[in-house]
Amino acid sequence: MYQSKLAAIILMLLFSTGEAFSQIQKHVTLEDVFKSDVFSQKSVYGINWMRDGKYYSSLRRDVTGPKVLKVNVATGEEEAILIDGGALGINFSSYAFNPDETKALIASDVESIYRRSSKGVFHVVDLESGNAQKLMDGEKIMYATLSPDNDKVAFVKDNDLYYVNLSDNQVTRITNDGEWNKIINGAADWVYEEEFSMSKAFEWSPDGSKIAFIKFDETEVPEFNMQTWGKLYPEDYKFKYPKAGEKNALVSIHIHDLKNTLTAKVYTGEEEDIYLPRIYWAGSSDNLAFLRMNRLQNQLDLFYANASSGSSKLILQEKADTYVDLNYNDDLRFLEDNRGFIRTSEQDGFKHIYHHDNDGKMIRQITKGNWEVSNLVAIDEKGKKIYYISTEQSPLERNFFVIGMDGKNKKLLGSEKGTYRINMSKDNKYFIADFSNANTPLKVTLHEASGKEIKVLEDNQRLRDNVAKYALGNKEFFEFETVDGTMLNGYVLKPSDFDESKQYPVLMYVYGGPGSQTVTNSWGGSRDFWHQHLAQEGYLIVSVDNRGTGARGREFKHVTYANLGKYEVEDQIAGAKYLASLPYVDASRIGIWGWSYGGYMSSLGLMVGSDVFKTAIAVAPVTTWRYYDTIYTERYLQTPQLNAAGYDDNSPITHVNKLKGDLMLIHGTGDDNVHFQNAVDLADALIKADKQFETMFYPNRNHGIYGGNTTWHLYSLMTDFIKRKL
Template identity: 85%
Template sequence: MNQIRFAAIAMILLLSAGDAFSQIKKHVTLEDVFKSDVFSQKAVYGINWMRDGKYYSSLRRDVTGPKVVKVNVATGDEEAVLIDGGALGINFSSYAFNPDETKALIASEVESIYRRSSKGIFHVIDIQTSQAQKLMDGEKIMYATLSPDNDKVAFVKDNDLYYVNLSDNQVKRITQDGEWNKIINGAADWVYEEEFSMSRAFEWSPDGSKLAFIRFDESEVPEFNMQTWGKLYPEDYKFKYPKAGEKNALVSIHIHDLNNGNTVKVDAGDDEDIYLPRIYWTGNSDKLAYIRLNRLQNQLDLFYSNSTSGESQLVLQEKSDTYVDLNYNDDLRFLEDGSGFIRTSEQDGFKHVYHHGNDGKLIRQITKGNWEVTNLVAVDEKAKKLYYISTEKSPLERNFYVIGLDGKGKKILAGNNGTYRINMSKDKKYYIADFTNAETPLKVTLHEASGKEVKVLEDNQVLRENVNKYAIGKKEFFQFETVDGTSLNGYILKPENFEESKKYPVLMYVYGGPGSQTVTNSWGGSRDFWHQHLAQEGYLIVSVDNRGTGARGKDFKHMTYANLGKYEVEDQIAGAKYLATLPYVDSSRIGIWGWSYGGYMSSLGLMVGSDVFKTAIAVAPVTTWRYYDTIYTERYLQTPQVNAAGYDDNSPITHVNKLKGNLMLIHGTGDDNVHFQNAVDLADALIKADKQFETMFYPNRNHGIYGGNTTWHLYSLMTDFIKRKL
């Protein structure tokens, strides 16, 4: 009897122990994050709304290859396969339809060049017959684009602009002077691609009879030389890179008439030291619009140009005491009825939407308030409504709204706490919402324009289940005030088993550049899960958005104008001092790390804040703004000829003598963006100042420092350094 009772008790204890064991959550390992992709999330790729509004197309892959499928909006069901890569024998990675959706252009064997540029093999697909027409006999070309009249494709090859007639496969060469490192026709140069977020520099007219394009003469732009390693004799790679204060490419706009073969140059004024970053057809093939910026980017002009004569007239002008941020206000939409245009501007102190007549005169400001419109989603001319995403609820969030073109009837359509991205149908009857927040991975849903949910397209259920198996700490948002009373936003990530009675070291993560944000209520990627790994190892992870960052209005963002680094680093130091007052923070062990602008901030912070920070990691940092490009740097600092102090006073190189703590300097030797030269010169200055530091270079890796085993090696390296030095 006793034996039976003992066995029963033992079984109960064993089951209880097993149940307790099953509740023990895993720790996030580096292998989970960087080798097994345990935390990678799924998305819905290649969504394009079809013209009748009843369907959208989507790119998906299965075992037989890529497919473009046709999805019924009302039911969410796939009704047809429009392009079957397996059947065609083409492993394509992108597609685009012509306006009437009878043809599609697909790209395969795509080869990246810089951040946005690429070349590949292109085929035109007849949707009805599934026949594939290979362009240029399979030679790799750039930016192939179907004409609106369905019978031509324009593209760039070897810096010249071409088009091909699909009916007879005859190729027409529009320009003749394209040459590497001298002349580019129809494609952006390096600095426009990087800083004006553009790569293709040509546009078809609405009727397909004309091609407008930008020509870059970079003959006088200084060359940058990068050596590539891995061969017996390293090779030089030279490309045109205008550093701050140096010569830019001479740019001009041209319009080619396919009917008569004539090309006219657009009149953009007498000043040649300008930027011409945008061209738009106004809906009328007789009239091209373009934007001109002066060298300091504090004056933006919108022009109309006659597409036959090239004569231009000024339509709108915006000036600023600091800068007019084109990238941040790149929302110009010409109305289909030809009555005017919608645009965004920071002119009232916050980014808002404005309605202008065709003559450029302001009709009304549509949105108003101490918040920002971050994205203009769609304009419904028939219903006289405008759809947009804004920060009205919080600068940490992005919600979806609709408002009348008269500025009345504002309504929130998607308002959960978190971050939305919206893809709206052409007829404005439906939209697809991508939603995340700090605790929720990507959820993709289909909605009616009213906001009513139709179907869940992706909920990342597998990822949610995986995350629940791990000891994931919660990201907590907070605010604090600096010495001058400025309130700053931040988040803190604590270990899941956090105990307030303990003292924890802190690692701050910073970017901090103009208009950026790291403190948002959104799901993170692999970097955030690396932070989770560090939290489980006993570190508090903190990020603070300093003055100069985005979503809080023009005054807050433009505060750092002409003096990059000063206020941003002051705020990071203030954040560290605030953290040091918390009872669970070990004030003697506060570190900081960042990448690119964040590497600039972390290295400068360790030097200027030597009494606060113990350790810093600087990945691919700018160490002197004199080495960075014209468009970005001069937008915020003017030229070094005008504002030398703005370039030198807050360079880490200037402050090497103040270094007391532990610095790790990391850079890729093939970084075409922030050149390895930045790391070399900082290292040289540290050596001269007799300061010890650690460094790692990654051969031939670009600004992202990835490829093969690179990411694993990098984060393993940084983890080891943090454990040793913090």
């Protein structure tokens, strides 16, 4: 009796101990984050809505190769394979249909050039027969685009614009003056691609009879030289890069008529030192719309041009005391039957939607309030509705709304708190929502336009299961008031075993550039899980959105105009001082790190805030705005000729003598964006000031510093530095 009771007690103890042991959660390791992809996230890729509104297509890869699948919207079932890469023997990575969906253009062997540009091998697939027609005998070409009349494909090769007739493979060369580092036809130069978010610079007319394109004459633009390493003799790579205050490319707009083979030059004004960042066909093949901006980007003009003569007239003009942010307001849509256009603007202090007639006169402001429209999703002209994403619920969130074109009957379509991205069907009857928040990985769902959910397309259950196995800290949002009364948003990531009676070191993560945000209610990537690893090692991870960042209106964002770095760093220092006042923070151990603009902020912060910050890591930092490009820099600082102090007063190079803490400087030698020159000159200034620091360069790596073992090496390096110095 006694022995049986004892055995039962032992078994019960063993069971309960095993159960408790099974519930012990793991700690996040660097290997988990950067080598084993434990926290990698799935999505649904290559989704294109089909024209009948009853189906959408999706790109999926399996062991037999890439496939484009036809999916029934109502049932969510895959009903057909539209393109089978395995059967064709083509390992394509992207696809695009022509308007009537009888043909598709697929790209393979794609080679990246800069951030948005690439070239590859293109095939046209006949969707009825399944046959694939190779373009240009497999030569790599850029921006291949099917014509609306299904007969042709336009593309750029060696800086010239071409088109090919699909019926007989006859190639027509539209331009003949293209030359490397001199003339580009139909493709953007480096600075337009990077700062105006464009790479292709041509558009077919709606009937396929004309092609409008932008020509870049960069002959007088200074060259930048990067050496590439790895051979007995390093090689030079030279490309045109206009630094602040230097010459830009001369740009012009041209319209080629395929029938008469004539090319008309569009009149864009007498001033040559301008930007022409957008062209659009406005309702017909006779009317081309284009945007023009002055060099300082404080005036935006919308023109209509006659497609035959090239004559143009001004339709709308917007001016600002600071700047007109095109990238932030890139939502111009032309309505059918000459009913005008819809656009977004910050002109009332917050980004909102406006309706104008065809002559540019404002009909009404559709959305209003002390919040911002993040992006315009779709316009349902028949239903007289506009779908958009906004910050009305919170500047930390992006929520989905619909509103009448008369500005009435606004409705919230996504009820969960977090961040939405929306892909609306062409007939505006359905949408696909990508949703996440700080505690919920990406969830992709299919909905009716009313918001009713039809099907979950991806819920990342594997990731959710993996996350549940780890002792993760929660991201907590907070706000605090600076000395001038400004309220700033932030988040803190605490260790899962956080103890308020202890004191913790703090690592602040910063980007801080104009219009950006790091403090959002959204799921993070590998960088967030690196922060989780550091939290488990006993650090508090904090990020603060300083003045100049986005989603809080024009005044909040534009306060940094002509003085980049001053208010942003003041706010990061204020954030560090606020943290230092908390009982569980070790005020003697506060560090800061950032990448790109964030590297600029972290290095400057360590110097200007030497009494607050102990440590900083600056990855690929701008160290003087004199070295950065025209479009971005002059938008916020004017030119160096007009505002020398704005360039120099808040350069880390100017403040090297103030350095007291520990600095780690990291840069890729192949960075075409923020040149390695920035790190070299800061290092030289630190040496002259007799300041010790640590540095790491990554040979031939670009601004992202990745490839092979690079990411692992970089984050291991930074982790070691933080543990040694913080």
